[in-house]
Amino acid sequence: MVSHEDVIQIARLAKLSVKEDELEAMTKEMQSIVDFADAINNAPTDGEEFDNINNLSNVFREDVVVESYPTEKILENAGDKADDCFLVKKRCL
Amino acid sequence: MAEVKSKIRAINEMLTGKEITCTELTQQYLDAIDKSNGDLNAYVNVTADTALKAAKAVDDKIAKGEELPLLAGVPMTLKDNISTNGIETTCCSKILEGYKPIYDATVWKLLQQQNAVLLGKTNMDEFAMGSSCETSVFGGAKNPHSLNHVAGGSSGGVASAVGGNIAAYGLGSDTGGSIRQPASFCGIVGLKPTYGSVSRYGLIAYASSLDQIGPITTTVEDTAIVYDAIAKLDPMDSTSQGNKGAGACATLKNDIKGMKIGIAKEYLEGIRDDVKEAILNACNVYRSMGAEIVEFDLPALKYALPVYYILACAEASSNLGRYDGIRYGYKTPTYNDVNDMVCKTRSEGFGSEVKRRIMLGTYVLSAGYYDAYYKKAQNLRGTIVKDFKNAFEKVDVILAPTVPMTAFEVGKAVSDPIETYLTDICTVPINIAGLPAVSVPCGFNAKGMPIGMQLIGNTFAESTILNAAWHYENATHSTMFKSAEMGVKL
Numbered sequence: 001m002v003s004h005e006d007v008i009q010i011a012r013l014a015k016l017s018v019k020e021d022e023l024e025a026m027t028k029e030m031q032s033i034v035d036f037a038d039a040i041n042n043a044p045t046d047g048e049e050f051d052n053i054n055n056l057s058n059v060f061r062e063d064v065v066v067e068s069y070p071t072e073k074i075l076e077n078a079g080d081k082a083d084d085c086f087l088v089k090k091r092c093l
Numbered sequence: 094m095a096e097v098k099s100k101i102r103a104i105n106e107m108l109t110g111k112e113i114t115c116t117e118l119t120q121q122y123l124d125a126i127d128k129s130n131g132d133l134n135a136y137v138n139v140t141a142d143t144a145l146k147a148a149k150a151v152d153d154k155i156a157k158g159e160e161l162p163l164l165a166g167v168p169m170t171l172k173d174n175i176s177t178n179g180i181e182t183t184c185c186s187k188i189l190e191g192y193k194p195i196y197d198a199t200v201w202k203l204l205q206q207q208n209a210v211l212l213g214k215t216n217m218d219e220f221a222m223g224s225s226c227e228t229s230v231f232g233g234a235k236n237p238h239s240l241n242h243v244a245g246g247s248s249g250g251v252a253s254a255v256g257g258n259i260a261a262y263g264l265g266s267d268t269g270g271s272i273r274q275p276a277s278f279c280g281i282v283g284l285k286p287t288y289g290s291v292s293r294y295g296l297i298a299y300a301s302s303l304d305q306i307g308p309i310t311t312t313v314e315d316t317a318i319v320y321d322a323i324a325k326l327d328p329m330d331s332t333s334q335g336n337k338g339a340g341a342c343a344t345l346k347n348d349i350k351g352m353k354i355g356i357a358k359e360y361l362e363g364i365r366d367d368v369k370e371a372i373l374n375a376c377n378v379y380r381s382m383g384a385e386i387v388e389f390d391l392p393a394l395k396y397a398l399p400v401y402y403i404l405a406c407a408e409a410s411s412n413l414g415r416y417d418g419i420r421y422g423y424k425t426p427t428y429n430d431v432n433d434m435v436c437k438t439r440s441e442g443f444g445s446e447v448k449r450r451i452m453l454g455t456y457v458l459s460a461g462y463y464d465a466y467y468k469k470a471q472n473l474r475g476t477i478v479k480d481f482k483n484a485f486e487k488v489d490v491i492l493a494p495t496v497p498m499t500a501f502e503v504g505k506a507v508s509d510p511i512e513t514y515l516t517d518i519c520t521v522p523i524n525i526a527g528l529p530a531v532s533v534p535c536g537f538n539a540k541g542m543p544i545g546m547q548l549i550g551n552t553f554a555e556s557t558i559l560n561a562a563w564h565y566e567n568a569t570h571s572t573m574f575k576s577a578e579m580g581v582k583l
Binding site: 009010014016033034050052056059074 | 191192193195196287288289302328331332334396398399400402403410414417418419420421422424430431432434435436437439440443448449451452453454455456457459465466469470471472473474475476478510511514526527552
């Protein structure tokens, strides 16, 4: 059973806020999705780990130095910036 | 019998034969967008200036007598999760409002090398999470065959634009059916390539082990042309393997006599009667062309949907962790501290379906549930892969419905998430197994809405499925394909 506490804890992990008045509906919704996912509970498996598709394997190459993007380009999409850095205010009152 | 004419080849001949300039053609498409996009809501960002500039470059090439690549000057569109340098790319989410990538996705780079003309970016379910395009922050794209019906999702905008003749072709992305389902709903062709054949570099990630970019076009040959252009090895995507064959165009018209086409009974369970009838009719078309229809079982198929939603949401919860308001996109205006800023930004920036999937993904990855859900789903993924592998020892191609039904009416899909998830039953197994599949039109229901079928191939067997699709299309085109009454007529 998914409880209100579960939903609060998952939201905390996912960095989402859940308002008090949304909690009941969200818990019910989570329960129905979890019930749907539970369909695999009794599925037989051979216990083999599955780690990739299409037999992918690591491809190694020489480390080649290439030009990086200019700092101002990278900062173009940031809301707040200062001195070539992303700005994250400790507090915003 | 006259062969179905490729739209891309037709445009190429018009341009090189100087029947029309690329600027004139592009303007025709832009005028058609102006006229129809209010109804279709296919485009979320029309890039008229960029398009006309690219068209002018093509005209200059023609004037100088330079050789023109096949895709040069062909007006096209990209789904709004494919990065375009300097052009807003939002994934149709508030959280990426105003975001302009500083680099191009590899697929877009490849198409620009062929002088492609980008008309604009098209609508999609927010972060490609949805089956109707209606989770888009811009509202859903409509079906060119009936504006009361959705175009499908998540690449609904591309399918609506291509089906409505306001783009000659487009690129979408397919994580659980997002190219094939809207192509099926809009009566056109859509290919989900083998995992690894098309670079994902610059595709804004939903579920990285399932995502794949592919073409949406009006003809099978167009799909083969675009696939050949974008299936290239790319060092920027560590899972990229490129196109391992000679290319899909080379073998498109080969004889299919003796080709073994598999039908799995599990694929015909729970689908609407009109769709089932269309699939069985397609079997008869193939029989008449000398192909052999082989019945086989896919027992693990029944677990595909929960496996898909567990894995896709788990990957999404991790991939979407990057949206914190600091480096790009939306940022909440007021907050107390850093944690509050991130939580508020995400809660205000993401729509409800995205939040639902992030929550489920976080749940299945959290302590105490990881083994029961994520690990179990990964094991079952292995079983599904094996089931398909066994099938391809007996058959060359698998024939299946693309969707168990035709396009939903507007507003019907968003009311019940689980009901909507169930409609992905035919498409998700292909992403789980990393296989290629193409959806082609195979009939209409009583209301005139298109029905689609999938031809599924073994790993890197795009050439085989497109070869099978081309023959079906040529045998049935006059009855199975109907161009919507709008957009540019060539």
